[in-house]
Amino acid sequence: MTREELIAAVPVREHAGQPYYVALDDIPQPWRDQFWAALYGCQCPVFEGVGRAAYAWDWEVWVRGKWLGTNRGPEGLQP
Helix, strand or coil: CCHHHHHHHCCCEEECCEEEEEEHHHCCCCHHHHHHHHCCCCCCCCCCCCCCEEEHHHHHHHHCCCHHHCCCCCCCCCC
16 A cells, blocks of 8 residues: 555544544554554544544644654555
8 A cells, every 4th residue: 555545545534614633443554553653642633432533634744754744654555
């Protein structure tokens, strides 16, 4: 899977009519666990009926390998 395919595979959910968050349950493994570990210490949105969630912009930045101003991102993707 490529970065673009991974981004496309995870639906971005709306809040107040705007793209806002991803549910971690929608992220395929092993990237779900990798992203959850990367989120340590970060704020995450909370929605009733949704388990773990993350802001959509955090998800996209992480997948693109630009997490927190570093080159950290998902491991195991095709170039």
